[in-house]
Amino acid sequence: MSFAYPIFLLLLLPLLYTLKRRSRPTLLWSSIALMILALSNPTIPSQTHTDQPRSHYIIALDLSYSMRATDLTPDRFTYAKNLIRHILDRNPRASFALFGFTTHPLILSPTTSDHRLIQSAMEAIQIDNILSKGTDLLALLKRIATLPDKEKSLLIFSDGGEDWDPMQLAKFAKAHAITINAVGTATRKGALLHDRYKQPLRDASGHLILSRLNPNLRTLARQTGGFYADYDQVDLTLPNNSTKGSQTRTQLRQTPLFWIPLLLAAILFLLHFVRLPKRLLLLLPFVAGSADAGLLDWYYLGKAQNAYEDHRFKESAKRYEAVKNKSLPLELNRALSYYHAGSYKQALKIYRNLRAKDPIIKQKILWMRGNCEVKLKSYESAKEDYVKALALGSNPDIAHNLKLILAKHADHRDMPASKTSEEANKKAKSAHKDTQNPHQKEHKKKRTSARSSSQAQGGAQGSSNRHSKKSGSAKAGTFSHPLGYKAYDTINKGYIDETKPW
16 A cells, blocks of 8 residues: 555654643544545555557558549548548547548558648648559559568559559569458549539540449458448458457556545544443444445446546446446446447347436437447337437437438348447547546537547447538647648659550
């Protein structure tokens, strides 16, 4: 045991001197001594061990002319940047490298776990300064093959460009231990390309140039053992791709014990001034038993909060179960822990039993209910909850979830599970932190830099929701620097000789 503020123990010296000179210890003097001991805040040190993934991905952003098409809002290039930004936010412990490519690849940022550098390099790209128009995935793979990593996980954001042989590229990737993961940032319907004067572009034969998503991108990813996702079905939580497993992180925690001497001091202080009948003393074990349940709430709340922050969501939910004094914020946190742990049935059961008068909280409950129901493939119930949530106030993310469900059912296709919006997830985290006091019901709001749709921290795959399509600026705290002319010279090399630039 140690003391957080041992300086307060010096107050025991005059107390001991007084007792030595005047009288023997009494209940009052003992109470004062215990209060001084509580001020020193005795603690018990403990260690927690958590596993942190060493994920490493190489992000390749397509900078070809076709990425300026507007079948995604506002255009493919901006939409892809937003997706990358959200992936960086959802994978804070992973490290990334950033490449841009057209017919020539260019490294924009080396491997780093400082995501601000990645965002800074990405925001520094001036798309109008890129003159090369084509897409050469083979040139990109050849550049990635020169990296020193033995195994390389490549994450491509591209519309796929023109026709190429996926088997040939897959063979090259396997030979150089490159796993290709791809996000198709274009629609199958496609869009016409326009010049800077907003006039439709035509090829050498005078035909309009229509750019669509290249289906070979899916084949290439699957042939190399990677994953493929369409632009609206991206799982923002990336799997751990480290061959070395996880890195164990040891954290030292201090468990406070000040409440024990403070409780004893309060009892002795009361006994000094109040004379209780002897018969009432027989009831003390029962009173202490009921009081102990409430007094230990702070302990379970602290354990639940620590487990939640360490991504041990099942343990966090169990700790919340042990809290006796239930409150709305605490129940929201318990349901959120179950959601992150993938226990969607338990989370849904809690959300269905919650009642709130605040329309914002009520809308959040209905929103999360809908997300749980989509995970459980109860799409009709999810649709009803999304409609009820929208009746409490406009929310573009919920509206897009509802629209996505209706569209999928209309097309008679399989409906993937929905994702909770990043904004809702951050607000839920804020509410989670507010319940360290079980009687506190006020939710704190966190400022979000960009609205996105992301999976709640459970990381379950096969989900769908809207990703924010606003370009926006970099997050607060990032810094921007322009690319030098040599960088543009590298990526624009040979643009005059392009035979099929589209």
